[in-house]
Amino acid sequence: MKISRNTVVSLSFTVTDLEGQVLDRTKPGEPMVALIGYDNLIEGLEKALDGHEKGDEFSVVVNPSEAYGEVNESLIQEVDKSMFGDFALEVGQVFEAESTHGPVPVIVKEIKDNTVIVDANHPFAGKALNFLVVIDDVREATEEEKKHGHAHPDGHCPSEEHHHCCHHHDGDGEHHCCHKHDGEGEHHCCHEHDGEGEHHCCHEHDGEGEHHCCHEHDEEHEAH
Numbered sequence: 001m002k003i004s005r006n007t008v009v010s011l012s013f014t015v016t017d018l019e020g021q022v023l024d025r026t027k028p029g030e031p032m033v034a035l036i037g038y039d040n041l042i043e044g045l046e047k048a049l050d051g052h053e054k055g056d057e058f059s060v061v062v063n064p065s066e067a068y069g070e071v072n073e074s075l076i077q078e079v080d081k082s083m084f085g086d087f088a089l090e091v092g093q094v095f096e097a098e099s100t101h102g103p104v105p106v107i108v109k110e111i112k113d114n115t116v117i118v119d120a121n122h123p124f125a126g127k128a129l130n131f132l133v134v135i136d137d138v139r140e141a142t143e144e145e146k147k148h149g150h151a152h153p154d155g156h157c158p159s160e161e162h163h164h165c166c167h168h169h170d171g172d173g174e175h176h177c178c179h180k181h182d183g184e185g186e187h188h189c190c191h192e193h194d195g196e197g198e199h200h201c202c203h204e205h206d207g208e209g210e211h212h213c214c215h216e217h218d219e220e221h222e223a224h
């Protein structure tokens with residue numbers, strides 16, 4: 001079966017920048033599973049996958065315009081260090097800042113005496129990405145997957161599992177969250193409610209390149 005809209009593809013990939021530095025890769029035996037035709041993958045990768053079938057192996061360079069876009073300078077901001085409280089900041093840490101458009105991950109670029117430069121651009125913004133792709137499997141999407149617009153690995157809807165971090169605000173403006181430790185990664189977290197009622201969270205990548213998020217309801221902070 002060839003890859004086209006309404007197929008579900010399992011693929012393993014390594015993505016590097018043009019200098020050959022590895023930016024991301026799937027783990028052995030844990031391919032990425034995606035429903036094609038619903039913007040689940042970056043545009044350039046979906047285009048490149050089209051027509052391929054199980055067993056194919058190819059590489060493709062995707063330009064920023066069909067990947068994560070160009071760097072937006074206005075998303076790089078200098079903020080007061082005090083908004084991070086006494087959290088031990090390090091360059092490269094990723095925080096999740098609440099915005100009017102929902103949670104936005106921001107990376108710590110530079111730490112100065114009293115301020116911190118944070119960048120809300122996607123880490124791959126402005127980068128041409130070189131994908132080395134192996135197609136592990138291609139199958140027809142189920143009706144349910146087409147309705148949801150995403151793949152259901154092993155037949156389960158990922159958004160119905162408490163596997164990934166999810167959070168929402170209830171009517172009272174309370175912040176609720178659930179998450180699950182995967183048993184192999186560490187979770188680091190820092191929460192600060194600033195005067196504006198903003199909620200900040202940090203993400204860290206472990207050595208495996210896994211992205212972990214930890215949200216905990218902090219009664220003390222809620223009291224502020």
Ligand code: ZN
Nearest residue numbers: 148157158159
């Ligand atoms: Zn679903």
